[in-house]
Amino acid sequence: MTARTIQQLFDLTGKTALVTGGSRGLGLQIAHALGEAGAKVMISSRKAEDLEVAVAELQGAGIDARWVAADCAKDTEITRLADETLQRMGDVDILVNNAGAAWGAPAEDHSAEAWDKVMNLNVRGYFLLSQAIAKKSMIGRKSGRIINVASIAGLNGNPEGMNTIAYNTSKGAVLNFTRALAAEWGKYNINVNAICPGFFPSKMTMGTLKAMGEERLAAGAPLKRLGDDEDLKGLAVLYASAAGKHITGQWLAVDGGVSVVTGG
Numbered sequence: 001m002t003a004r005t006i007q008q009l010f011d012l013t014g015k016t017a018l019v020t021g022g023s024r025g026l027g028l029q030i031a032h033a034l035g036e037a038g039a040k041v042m043i044s045s046r047k048a049e050d051l052e053v054a055v056a057e058l059q060g061a062g063i064d065a066r067w068v069a070a071d072c073a074k075d076t077e078i079t080r081l082a083d084e085t086l087q088r089m090g091d092v093d094i095l096v097n098n099a100g101a102a103w104g105a106p107a108e109d110h111s112a113e114a115w116d117k118v119m120n121l122n123v124r125g126y127f128l129l130s131q132a133i134a135k136k137s138m139i140g141r142k143s144g145r146i147i148n149v150a151s152i153a154g155l156n157g158n159p160e161g162m163n164t165i166a167y168n169t170s171k172g173a174v175l176n177f178t179r180a181l182a183a184e185w186g187k188y189n190i191n192v193n194a195i196c197p198g199f200f201p202s203k204m205t206m207g208t209l210k211a212m213g214e215e216r217l218a219a220g221a222p223l224k225r226l227g228d229d230e231d232l233k234g235l236a237v238l239y240a241s242a243a244g245k246h247i248t249g250q251w252l253a254v255d256g257g258v259s260v261v262t263g264g
Contacts, residue, residue, distance in 0.1 A: 009243040013038035016089045017240065020072050020081075020129065021099035023050035026149060026197060026232055028057070030096055033233035034240055035063030039094065042085045044068045072099040072125035073117070082132035091137045094240045097126040097174075098149040102167040115166045122170035126177060134190060144190040146181070147239045150174040150251060152198050152259045159220075171196075175251055182249030191248040193239045198255025200227035222257030 017034045021027035022043030035041045035058055045051055051067035058065035070081035085092060101121045103114040130146055138144030154171025175194055182192035199217045218225050231254055238244045253259045
């Protein structure tokens with residue numbers, strides 16, 4: 001076989017991607033990346049009005065984008081999301097599990113209800129949607145890419161003042177879920193990998209940024225800055241494309257080096 005060029009390896013033309021939590025922040029950035037590489041993109045989140053704005057932005061960039069409003073913390077909504085995506089878009093080649101929740105409270109005061117909310121969306125939701133898409137689209141075709149958005153919070157504890165034990169626990173679970181699923185589904189030619197973002201300005205991290213201070217967080221990174229609107233693009237396309245066909249069960253931190261100095 002003639003080796004493909006680098007442009008051919010990263011080309012996603014003809015592929016279809018589903019990105020949860022895709023209406024803003026990191027999910028929208030990933031949706032842009034996959035669409036810019038040639039993929040058709042379905043984005044999902046809970047709020048239709050946010051999705052409409054995001055799809056207009058994607059379409060304005062020349063991307064074939066559509067949306068489905070769904071709550072990935074609910075089993076029936078996950079099933080509906082998978083079925084509607086497959087009905088409207090055809091087979092899903094790339095699944096990006098990104099929808100997530102965080103909760104800030106000291107461990108001794110953290111409620112069980114809040115714990116369950118975080119774990120249901122950040123872990124159970126990833127599993128159920130991966131299972132639904134794989135069974136209905138990827139396993140039979142022996143082809144697929146699953147990208148799980150974890151976090152450097154899943155690699156270690158937090159600095160004093162960042163009380164997010166449920167979030168940290170959930171993201172640690174996502175990393176081992178990624179490894180275990182990659183090992184089990186490799187026989188179906190399904191690659192499963194994770195991205196571990198560091199501190200990016202987003203709605204989910206606003207509490208952390210306010211509590212810790214953006215300047216302090218940036219100063220703690222060897223590259224001395226927070227993540228921006230393009231820092232996840234390259235890794236997302238690598239994992240999704242033929243360029244990453246021999247990578248599975250792995251995670252990579254995109255954090256400006258924070259995990260290097262904190263022992264992640």
